[in-house]
Amino acid sequence: MSKLGIFDLSVRYGKVPAINDLSLQVEEGERVFISGPNGAGKSSLLNAISGAVPTSHGRIELDGDMLTGRAPEAIARLGLSMVPEGREIFGSLTVEENLRVGTGLRRDAEAVDSDMEDVFEAFPILRERRSAAAGALSGGQQQMLAIGRALMTNPKLMMVDEPSLGLAPKIVDQVYETLCQLQEERSLTLIIVEQSSLRAARVGGRMILMRGGSVVGEGNAADMVDRDALAQAYFGNPKCKEVNS
Ligand SMILES: Nc1ncnc2c1ncn2[C@@H]1O[C@H](COP(=O)(O)OP(=O)(O)OP(=O)(O)O)[C@@H](O)[C@H]1O
Numbered sequence: 496m497s498k499l500g501i502f503d504l505s506v507r508y509g510k511v512p513a514i515n516d517l518s519l520q521v522e523e524g525e526r527v528f529i530s531g532p533n534g535a536g537k538s539s540l541l542n543a544i545s546g547a548v549p550t551s552h553g554r555i556e557l558d559g560d561m562l563t564g565r566a567p568e569a570i571a572r573l574g575l576s577m578v579p580e581g582r583e584i585f586g587s588l589t590v591e592e593n594l595r596v597g598t599g600l601r602r603d604a605e606a607v608d609s610d611m612e613d614v615f616e617a618f619p620i621l622r623e624r625r626s627a628a629a630g631a632l633s634g635g636q637q638q639m640l641a642i643g644r645a646l647m648t649n650p651k652l653m654m655v656d657e658p659s660l661g662l663a664p665k666i667v668d669q670v671y672e673t674l675c676q677l678q679e680e681r682s683l684t685l686i687i688v689e690q691s692s693l694r695a696a697r698v699g700g701r702m703i704l705m706r707g708g709s710v711v712g713e714g715n716a717a718d719m720v721d722r723d724a725l726a727q728a729y730f731g732n733p734k735c736k737e738v739n740s
């Protein structure tokens with residue numbers, strides 16, 4: 496059984512189709528990149544898996560348990576968490592308060608504290624700045640905070656939507672180093688939306704290429720980076736032939 500199974504999934508916003516009959520399996524411990532142009536449906540796919548947007552057709556299973564129709568909190572309790580596109584940090588709350596968001600319903604205060612300790616161990620800078628307003632952190636630190644918050648529910652499968660967004664390449668390197676280290680230490684399964692196929696190839700893993708709400712290509716990220724399919728998916732068929740060919 497796959498860690499995550501997606502079968503004939505469709506998502507619509509009113510009349511706007513975002514995902515069309517998409518099927519995908521992710522195995523335990525895998526690192527999967529989802530790439531594709533703006534509007535391809537990458538975030539919609541992640542949001543449907545996490546329960547943030549309703550599905551209009553198909554089903555999603557985690558360890559064989561049906562996720563479709565469950566509330567996001569219930570899905571998080573099954574061991575799935577997400578770092579959303581744009582991070583969604585509360586700038587006026589402190590770092591610590593941001594980490595506690597979403598743990599309010601848990602009665603096991605000790606377990607929450609111990610999860611927070613784990614996050615601080617993974618990200619010492621967050622411990623240092625635990626009382627600072629999250630809005631005062633740098634972009635890279637805010638991304639660490641968003642990842643730290645997702646770790647607070649002790650996920651087995653973590654989805655990260657565009658961790659590189661708006662960050663300098665050196666900081667992106669650090670974010671990926673951290674994600675890879677966390678994956679190893681916590682035996683995480685990772686699904687990462689990443690626009691840069693070169694970045695995905697460097698980090699390594701399976702790449703799923705989406706366009707128009709469907710999967711249009713799939714393979715080892717390093718093998719796919721030079722493939723014509725990638726250029727085609729991004730730019731479509733060239734309108735003009737090269738003059739000198
Ligand atoms: N809340 C919404 N209401 C209506 N349409 C939406 C909504 N969110 C997304 N869409 C539409 O659904 C389609 C898929 O969007 P989605 O955000 O999933 O793509 P994406 O691949 O994540 O794009 P990006 O690279 O820009 O983040 C697009 O046509 C988009 O305009």
Ligand SMILES: [Mg+2]
Binds near residue numbers: 538656
């Ligand atoms: Mg998106």
